[in-house]
Amino acid sequence: MTIESGLGTVANYVDERTGAAAWMKKNLQKVFPDHWSFLLGEVALYSFVILLLSGTFLTFWFDPSQREVIYDGGYQPLAGLKMSAAYASTLHISFEVRGGLLMRQVHHWAALIFMSAIVAHLLRVFFTGAFRKPREGNWIIGIGLLTLGIVEGFLGYSLPDDLLSGTGIRIAEAIIQALPVVGSYISYFAFGGAFPGESFIPRIYTVHVLLLPGAFLALITAHLMLVWYQKHTQYPGPGRTEKNVVGYPLMPTYMAKAGGFFFIVFGVIAFLSAVASINPIWLYGPYTPGQISAGSQPDWYMGWLDGLVRMAPPLETHALGHTISWNILIPGLIVPGILFTGMALYPFIESWITGDKREHHLLDRPRNAPNRTALGAMSLTFMLVALINGGNDIIATHFSLTINQIMWFTRFGVLILPPIAFVITKRLCLSLQRADRELVLHGRETGTLLRLPHGEFVEVHEPISPEKAYLLTAHEQPPALELPAVDAHGVKRAGGLRNKLRSRMSVANAEAITKASVNDLKEIDHH
Amino acid sequence: MKRLSRYRRHKAAGPMLLILALLGIGTTFSIASATTTSQTSKVDRSVQIEEGRQIFLRGCSSCHGLNAEGGQIAPSLIGVGAASVDFQVGTGRMPMADMSTQAMRKAPLYDAQETAALAAYVASLAPGPEIPSDSQLNYERDGNTAQGGELFRNNCAMCHNFAGQGGALTQGKYAPTLMGVDPKYIYEALITGPQSMPVFSDKTITPAEKMSIIKWIKAAEKEPNLGGASLGRVGPVTEGLLGWILGLGILIGVAVWLAMKAR
Amino acid sequence: MSNEIEAIKDPGLPAHVHRKADSDPAAANRAERQVAILFGISALGTVLLIVSYIFVPQDLFIFIPVMGNQNAHQLGLGLGMAISLFFIGMGAIHWAKTLMPDTEVVAQRHEFRSPDSDRKEFVDAVKSGAGASGLGRRSLIKKSLGAALGLSALSPLLLLRDLGPLPKKEFETTSWKSGTYLVTDPGNRRIKASDLEVGAVAQVLPEIEDPEHRALSDIGKDAVLLIRLRPQEFNLTPAKLAMTHDGIIAFSKICSHMGCAVALYEQQTKHLLCPCHQSTFDVTRGAKVIFGPAARPLPQLDITVDGEGYLVAREPFSEPVGPSFWERNSQ
DSSP: OOHHHHHHHHHHHHHHHHOOHHHHHHHHTOEEOOOGGGGHHHHHHHHHHHHHHHHHHHHTTOOOOOOEEEOOSSOGGGTTOEEEHHHHHHHHHHHTSTTHHHHHHHHHHHHHHHHHHHHHHHHHHHHTTTTSTTOHHHHHHHHHHHHHHHHHHHHHHHTTOBHHHHHHHHHHHHHHHTSTTTHHHHHHHHHTSSSSTTTHHHHHHHIIIIIHHHHHHHHHHHHHHHHHHHOOOBOOBTTBOTTEEEEEEIIIIIHHHHHHHHHHHHHHHHHHHHHBOOOOHHHHOBOOTTOOOTTOOOOHHHHHHHHHHHHOOOOEEEETTEEEEHHHHIIIIIHHHHHHHHHHHHHHHHHHHHOOOSOOOBOOOGGGSHHHHHHHHHHHHHHHHHHHHHTHHHHHHHTTOOHHHHHHHHHHHHHHHHHHHHHHHHHHHHHHHHHHHHHHHHOEEEEEEEEOTTSOEEEEEEOOOHHHHHHHHOSOOOOOOOOOSBOTTSOBOSOHHHHHHHHHHHHHHHOOOOOOOHHHHHHHHHO | OHHHHHHHTSTTHHHHHHHHHHHHHHHHHHHHHHHHHOOSHHHHHHHHHHHHHHHHHHHTHHHHOTTSOOOSSSOOOTTSHHHHHHHHHHTTOSSOSSOSSSOOOOOOSSOHHHHHHHHHHHHHHSOOOOOOOTTTTOHHHHOOHHHHHHHHHHHTHHHHOTTSOOEEOGGGOEEOOOTTOOHHHHHHHHHHOOTTOOBOOTTTSOHHHHHHHHHHHHHHHHOOBTTSBOGGGOOHHHHHHHIIIIIIHHHHHHHHHHHSOOO | OOSOOOOOOOOOSOOOOOOHHHHOHHHHHHHHHHHHHHHHHHHHHHHHHHHHHHHSOTTOEEEETTTEEEEHHHHHHHHHHHHHHHHHHHHHHHHHHHTSOOOOEEEEOOOSSOOHHHHHHHHHHHHHHHHHHTTTTOHHHHHHHHHHHHHHTHHHHHHGGGGSOOOTTGGGOOSOOTTOBEEETTTOOBOBGGGOOTTBEEEEEEOOSOGGGOOHHHHHHHOEEEEEOOGGGOOOOHHHHHTSBTTEEEEESBOTTTOOBOOEEETTTTEEEOTTTOOEEEGGGTSEEEESSOOSOOOEEOEEEOTTSBEEESSOOSSOOSSOOTTOOOO
16 A cells, blocks of 8 residues: 555545545645745744653653752762752753753753744744734734743743842842832732742742643644634735735645754754753852852843843832832833833734725835834844843953943933934835835846947946836835815814824835836836 | 053163163072072071062062052052962962053963062061962862852852853953962962952851862863853853854754755 | 826746756656655664763763863764754755645635625624623613622632732841841851951851751841941941941842842942842942942941950841832831
């Protein structure tokens, strides 16, 4: 029996019991467009699977308890010291379980790659406008996954109860404690009493291995089902329209590529884990609140938050026997809250500004949405400046700077550089649009010089292919919204200020270099 | 070098050079004669102190004062003890190459004998911490690694980092790496508190405990990289960089290849 | 010439370009061999993993340039795993690229919006269903349901009450009492004022009955840093100066910003630096904040000596140590 007929038998068997044939025949032929940037989300998905597998392995030996034990394991520099069972069992996984250190490193590298891939995927979706109708809901799920990822990562970083992770928990506790009115109560409930207590690690363990992975699975399922049902977006190009999707069928090409890519992701993470040490907890030592190490940092996806906290001005309000720590609340809760809410609402904000309520399945080239691209560059600049300050002590020692210089640079930079990035990026986008227009109208520069009869030298331009010309002009250039302050009857419209704001933003958003058209080409021919 | 060339044309340069040369010849002679001819240790000692004084006058007095009483830019050396001189001169921190934020470790300018003479001279000014003898520094015998680690994390890691790699202080100062530092110098630094570093008294951290700290530092220095390349042992910053550049970098590379049409 | 702007036409999908392996059986066979080789490399990786697991001792170290001394067991396991997985992926993708169909397929999209008749019926069904329930008319039901749902959300909150005790005054108290001896951390030895030279620091904790079982939550509030300066270097109010002893000053080591251990003491500048967020405190001015996000000085402990010269606390901390909280009276 050949493989083909064997699989046919299986298909028969399944259909006779489920009647899935109609659904399956359609979906096995489902078309997926192919582009490297569409694989960033897949990297995140596969990292998540790897996290589940390696994490399960670790739970077989990890003891999530803050019970005090005396270390009697094989790592001599810690012999006989008092530590928590959580830390001791992590040492046991690292030194006595064969392959345990490898799996710990796989788990941690996978977590870092997971978060980088989510961020890279988010940037791809943002800059190409893939979040537009009908995908706003999936964008919000994505923001939810990013937020969960940050929390889940931080909890995992905290579990081993080493000196570095304990310092992280200490800072988290200070943020909780700073909440107005309820702070000290929530802190006491979370920690089962005074920090650090003996309850916190067992509690966050349950959240880390059960609650949040469950939430992840639910959200990832919804995320993928929506991608499946709504079909993938595609980049513009000849033959690609809002009404079709061009790519390869799921079975077999896409299945083999996507399946193979899972092994690639796992392989690369295993490679990193083989050659590069990550989170060497045995060097950090067990946690005690009286100790600290120079260069105490969170993992990178929390680094921007730490950087914001570091650069915060020393502000506290003392009144009526109460204290409000603005130096913690602003960088630790308020600014991140505004950023993430703004990010989640962005699809609606953009559609409000453009007045565009249509479906979009063709992606934008970033240059053709200058305002959005500039806004993205601006946010990215903000985050990078904050992230740099999160590592200011390491940067200071490695580049002969002072932490004070870096701190002052980022304190101003975090406010000044993002708007500059906005302006530069927008200008850059418009220049690129202009270059596109030139390319369509006058063709490619060949570098060949031609001498005209009257002695002038000109460069020969070679017309570009119709495919390329179409690609460079396929985008829409909708005009700005017209929102008159008075309606048709001469009555002043409600919400005048809002309308004014909206039309201002709409005008800014519609700024573009008029794309080349057939009319322009004809005009050139006349000359 | 620039600074030197500026002074070269100074009108006092010629005579100064002559005096320096004479002093140099004299000192060399006295060192040579001291090592060969001296008989009693007392004479030996006073010769050594005199020798140290000569070196001091030549190399140190311009900042620290003719009698080591200190000056505008340099502290008094009265009572800092031989250990302090041995640390500062032996590790090349003194004399300072330039008046930057912090004296750096570099190749020492004076050899062991000259350093010993300088130390003897400064110790003769007023009592201070002494250079530990080799038998005092038997950390392999007297130290306990695990206890040393605990002491290290309590007293040293906040500046020198959890693995002794060094770290940033304010205004560009830094705690240097402890890797590859002679145990004698670690001990001297602990008892004398050079530059930004505070003093760790023998009563709060006993000499035996100091041996434990040294033993732990030496163990950390020798410790092989158990989980792969160490990435500098500076924590999550380098890990995050590597994750983005190497991890996501390779994956994007493969993704580009995957989406490319085969020929 | 008309005013109508005419967009550049879509030339349609470019013609499909055939691969070598589509027409040349030799090329197809070559591709098949390449795929097999990639899968073969993967198998070798698994062999490396098995050999490392069984035969390479866990304490064998080998020197690798750039990376330094490496644990051969860990490296063998990791590289074996990486090779075995990575090359399965390479093989599968190479197979898909060279031998599986690579003709681009066009599928049609359909607008998600349903036909207007369906939409009308749907909206009508929702409306009539809502109308039949009487939710709009019977406001008593609407209001009481809202109240009941709102109240029911309290029950999970209430059930979480036993997660921990109420804080009471614990945020404001430490183990320091009047007359508590200062002891070294670690070591738990009493300290004489004369034990500290000028420029010396010491990490101290309050003396307790059973130092072997000191709770971490106590260390988190009790840890103190002892620093000795020359008495004339202080620039303190008389009250604060009276809390020092012969140049020895004691500060809470728990940062007033976020609770990290502030113990980076720079002997020359007399500055204390917190390694977490770089708050800098000036010791000579009673740990006044001179840089960074901390808003309050570190609390100072009032110290003196007993008859034999041992350091003791004269008074407990006069203000709460550590980060701020709502109930903190910081006047």
